[in-house]
């Protein structure tokens with residue numbers, strides 16, 4: 001049994017969709033969440049800049065005595081997972097492999113779509129992982145660079161003409177390819193599930209990155225004997241690098257429940 005917390009981080013609020021899953025799947029665990037809200041979005045930046053930011057995020061989280069880290073960010077996973085795993089002496093789980101495994105279980109036609117940030121698509125990580133797991137799969141990737149800024153600004157609801165127009169432009173060509181499964185390769189995108197589902201139609205199954213990685217984390221903790229006492233209720237702490245008030249306003253929507261704790265602001269440049 002190990003009662004130390006799990007560190008979870010994202011460029012901003014998207015990783016909270018993974019926290020929502022962790023609360024359901026591992027309710028006994030303590031979580032320390034960091035959202036780099038001062039520097040979001042990461043997705044249009046270079047691999048070098050994303051790695052620099054990710055190293056700082058991990059350094060901040062490791063100022064706590066953690067037992068594991070979940071990278072609740074597609075962009076950091078696709079660009080920096082291997083380096084972060086090599087540099088750190090604790091287990092680090094990313095979102096790509098668990099999500100790809102789920103997509104391959106779901107697809108019947110072996111024609112899988114994947115939407116994510118520009119950096120994630122550029123990295124080729126989802127495509128390479130899907131092909132490694134099943135060389136016969138056909139993968140169609142599409143960057144959706146405007147989704148993260150719109151979601152961070154609260155523009156993710158059905159009926160919002162801005163997000164619906166942008167989503168149609170990105171997704172209608174993807175629908176025409178005839179995919180039967182679509183990976184939401186960025187942890188911000190589950191907020192757009194309704195809008196994406198409306199455009200893609202009932203014939204396309206959506207697979208979200210955050211939820212699958214929460215199951216992967218559970219398997220890993222069990223295998224390494226790192227799980228907390230299952231009879232307890234875990235606690236979560238939230239840290240951000242910009243105004244905590246802004247985070248709190250929108251975080252409840254991502255978490256689908258009221259934020260029980262206030263967020264604290266830290267200076268990420270110190271790490």
Ligand code: DGL
Pocket residue numbers: 010011012014015040041042043044072073074075076117120148185186187188
């Ligand atoms: N949630 C991040 C991801 O999963 C968003 C990346 C960004 O900041 O652009 O990719």
